[in-house]
Amino acid sequence: xxxxxxxxxxxxxxxxxxxxxxxxxxxxxxxxxxxxxxxxxxxxxxxxxxxxxxxxxxxxxxxxxxxxxxxxxxxxxxxxxxxxxxxxxxxxxxxxxxxxxxxxxxxxxxxxxxxxxxxxxxxxxxxxxxxxxxxxxxxxxxxxxxxxxxxxxxxxxxxxxxxxxxxxxxxxxxxxxxxxxxxxxxxxxxxxxxxxxxxxxxxxxxxxxxxxxxxxxxxxxxxxxxxxxxxxxxxxxxxxxxxxxxxxxxxxxxxxxxxxxxxxxxxxxxxxxxxxxxxxxxxxxxxxxxxxxxxxxxxxxxxxxxxxxxxxxxxxxxxxxxxxx
Amino acid sequence: xxxxxxxxxxxxxxxxxxxxxxxxxxxxxxxxxxxxxxxxxxxxxxxxxxxxxxxxxxxxxxxxxxxxxxxxxxxxxxxxxxxxxxxxxxxxxxxxxxxxxxxxxxxxxxxxxxxxxxxxxxxxxxxxxxxxxxxxxxxxxxxxxxxxxxxxxxxxxxxxxxxxxxxxxxxxxxxxxxxxxxxxxxxxxxxxxxxxxxxxxxxxxxxxxxxxxxxxxxxxxxxxxxxxxxxxxxxxxxxxxxxxxxxxxxxxxxxxxxxxxxxxxxxxxxxxxxxxxxxxxxxxxxxxxxxxxxxxxxxxxxxxxxxxxxxxxxxxxxxxxxxxxxxxxxxxxxxxxxx
Ligand SMILES: Nc1ncnc2c1ncn2[C@@H]1O[C@H](COP(=O)(O)OP(=O)(O)OP(=O)(O)O)[C@@H](O)[C@H]1O
Ligand SMILES: [Mg+2]
Numbered sequence: 104x105x106x107x108x109x110x111x112x113x114x115x116x117x118x119x120x121x122x123x124x125x126x127x128x129x130x131x132x133x134x135x136x137x138x139x140x141x142x143x144x145x146x147x148x149x150x151x152x153x154x155x156x157x158x159x160x161x162x163x164x165x166x167x168x169x170x171x172x173x174x175x176x177x178x179x180x181x182x183x184x185x186x187x188x189x190x191x192x193x194x195x196x197x198x199x200x201x202x203x204x205x206x207x208x209x210x211x212x213x214x215x216x217x218x219x220x221x222x223x224x225x226x227x228x229x230x231x232x233x234x235x236x237x238x239x240x241x242x243x244x245x246x247x248x249x250x251x252x253x254x255x256x257x258x259x260x261x262x263x264x265x266x267x268x269x270x271x272x273x274x275x276x277x278x279x280x281x282x283x284x285x286x287x288x289x290x291x292x293x294x295x296x297x298x299x300x301x302x303x304x305x306x307x308x309x310x311x312x313x314x315x316x317x318x319x320x321x322x323x324x325x326x327x328x329x330x331x332x333x334x335x336x337x338x339x340x341x342x343x344x345x346x347x348x349x350x351x352x353x354x355x356x357x358x359x360x361x362x363x364x365x366x367x368x369x370x371x372x373x374x375x376x377x378x379x380x381x382x383x384x385x386x387x388x389x390x391x392x393x394x395x396x397x398x399x400x401x402x403x404x405x406x407x408x409x410x411x412x413x414x415x416x417x418x419x420x421x422x423x424x425x426x427x428x
Numbered sequence: 429x430x431x432x433x434x435x436x437x438x439x440x441x442x443x444x445x446x447x448x449x450x451x452x453x454x455x456x457x458x459x460x461x462x463x464x465x466x467x468x469x470x471x472x473x474x475x476x477x478x479x480x481x482x483x484x485x486x487x488x489x490x491x492x493x494x495x496x497x498x499x500x501x502x503x504x505x506x507x508x509x510x511x512x513x514x515x516x517x518x519x520x521x522x523x524x525x526x527x528x529x530x531x532x533x534x535x536x537x538x539x540x541x542x543x544x545x546x547x548x549x550x551x552x553x554x555x556x557x558x559x560x561x562x563x564x565x566x567x568x569x570x571x572x573x574x575x576x577x578x579x580x581x582x583x584x585x586x587x588x589x590x591x592x593x594x595x596x597x598x599x600x601x602x603x604x605x606x607x608x609x610x611x612x613x614x615x616x617x618x619x620x621x622x623x624x625x626x627x628x629x630x631x632x633x634x635x636x637x638x639x640x641x642x643x644x645x646x647x648x649x650x651x652x653x654x655x656x657x658x659x660x661x662x663x664x665x666x667x668x669x670x671x672x673x674x675x676x677x678x679x680x681x682x683x684x685x686x687x688x689x690x691x692x693x694x695x696x697x698x699x700x701x702x703x704x705x706x707x708x709x710x711x712x713x714x715x716x717x718x719x720x721x722x723x724x725x726x727x728x729x730x731x732x733x734x735x736x737x738x739x740x741x742x743x744x745x746x747x748x749x750x751x752x753x754x755x756x757x758x759x760x761x762x763x764x765x766x767x
Contacts, residue, residue, distance in 0.1 A: 193672030205664040
């Protein structure tokens with residue numbers, strides 16, 4: 104396998120409130136390789152969005168990165184000045200969000216918004232950038248791109264708006280595209296189209312995609328690899344096939360089971376029971392320990408070391424690392 | 429585009445209706461004042477016969493509806509009636525005073541605008557930092573200091589102690605001639621006439637009352653700029669702009685300001701209306717020959733026509749400001765322009 108384009112190393116992100124500090128992301132590490140689609144799944148509040156925003160350096164003011172590094176081409180993004188970061192954002196690393204219609208400036212024509220993204224990173228005239236914007240729009244499957252470019256966001260459907268955003272983010276052919284639940288709030292049929300588009304674009308321009316989602320169905324269809332997060336920790340990273348056929352971590356196993364059940368529309372509560380309560384964020388050990396069926400004493404005070412089941416399949420769980428010694 | 433014209437037309441008709449409503453309201457309100465203006469005009473020694481005669485002359489013996497008909501008829505012809513106090517046409521008396529108030533209001537407005545909006549924006553951008561704290565203290569001062577007190581302190585410091593400002597008696601020093609009237613605004617007229625001496629003198633008289641007013645009205649401008657900018661900076665499209673690497677100044681003054689401008693604009697309209705109609709206190713302290721002083725005298729002597737005309741004038745100012753704001757709003761916001 105080639106060298107990773109992004110290396111996240113022991114990234115720790117904390118939310119400081121008046122009385123105490125909580126690590127909403129607790130020392131996570133993962134690599135992303137060129138041209139792959141990696142999924143990031145986990146329940147609400149597990150820190151997927153914060154992971155993505157850390158890479159982009161777009162965290163809300165109250166939330167700070169307090170440890171680790173994020174390597175992009177031998178440079179640590181976390182050590183860059185804000186000016187240096189701006190040359191990366193939208194250029195080498197781009198991100199699309201949920202609620203695409205809200206993510207576009209309501210007072211600017213969508214074509215101009217795309218053209219602006221082009222202008223920011225490439226030395227082109229404004230006419231050229233406008234025609235490039237139209238080109239990009241037809242590339243992401245917007246019919247009648249020329250006239251659509253003159254629309255305002257409120258005139259577009261959610262699906263169209265997301266395509267516009269994708270076009271905007273692809274303007275400079277980034278190396279990594281982060282998609283944070285890009286289809287939340289869209290119709291099911293539109294959702295499928297957007298994922299199809301992301302996949303097409305990934306193979307066409309060879310961008311790596313970090314896809315954040317709740318939906319294991321999407322993971323199985325779109326992703327090559329997947330990382331499973333719980334309460335700010337990564338529990339397991341593996342290929343998509345392994346995660347379904349050979350899930351190692353007790354949390355992954357529970358999650359898959361509960362999702363299968365939810366599919367049969369019986370018991371939604373299993374899912375709720377799993378969602379992290381705030382106390383686990385202060386635990387020094389595995390944050391899933393209090394819910395885990397196979398919990399060991401050391402799980403409560405020590406972080407599990409990485410256990411590699413097979414190349415590319417890592418689990419953070421004492422049940423494996425100790426057995427294997 | 430035709431939607432845009434529809435919108436303007438609708439707004440314009442509403443504006444006309446509003447003006448008409450104001451006319452009715454003002455008419456009724458002044459008739460509800462407790463004193464009989466005919467009696468006042470006749471003086472304390474007059475007998476009933478004289479009062480009756482005055483009432484007939486002033487048309488006060490007719491039914492309200494007839495009085496109203498006469499009144500609106502006059503209005504249509506641009507006739508605001510005569511002041512019962514001075515026996516001069518109200519239109520002329522107001523006409524002389526409007527430029528004075530307008531010059532003061534415009535200057536204060538421009539100062540407050542160019543001061544308040546950027547301050548509010550910067551405070552929003554650096555929210556909760558020391559810059560923000562200072563700006564907020566400043567705005568709170570402006571909101572809580574009494575205009576009267578501030579004006580007097582201003583005169584004391586800048587005229588009496590420092591001599592930076594001219595004596596607070598009117599728009600020009602006695603002996604300096606008014607510039608030939610073009611706009612009625614002395615600063616502009618004196619420049620147009622190339623008369624630097626008059627310009628300097630007018631400026632020396634103007635800046636202190638203008639700054640006093642500006643200080644007071646910049647408070648709401650700062651507050652609304654800060655809060656609407658803060659909202660905008662949290663919006664998703666600002667995050668998108670950051671995600672493509674838009675630099676902060678552009679982010680703030682292009683993406684941000686345009687979107688935050690709509691609530692700010694509404695506040696600017698209110699502030700300007702207030703400056704036109706509400707700066708009586710400053711006009712009093714600085715002996716500024718504007719419409720505020722005139723209205724005060726008219727009100728204290730039950731000078732119907734003058735009071736009516738003043739209230740009407742201010743109401744028309746407010747209503748037209750609202751119309752203009754709606755226009756700008758539609759120009760900025762495509763959702764209104766195109767739907
Ligand atoms: N703006 C914020 N201010 C403070 N805390 C926040 C903020 N946004 C998120 N958090 C906290 O950070 C933690 C991680 O949130 P994050 O949004 O990354 O979760 P997520 O996995 O993306 O969830 P979801 O699936 O709901 O999007 C949560 O505990 C959440 O309460
Ligand atoms: Mg999220």
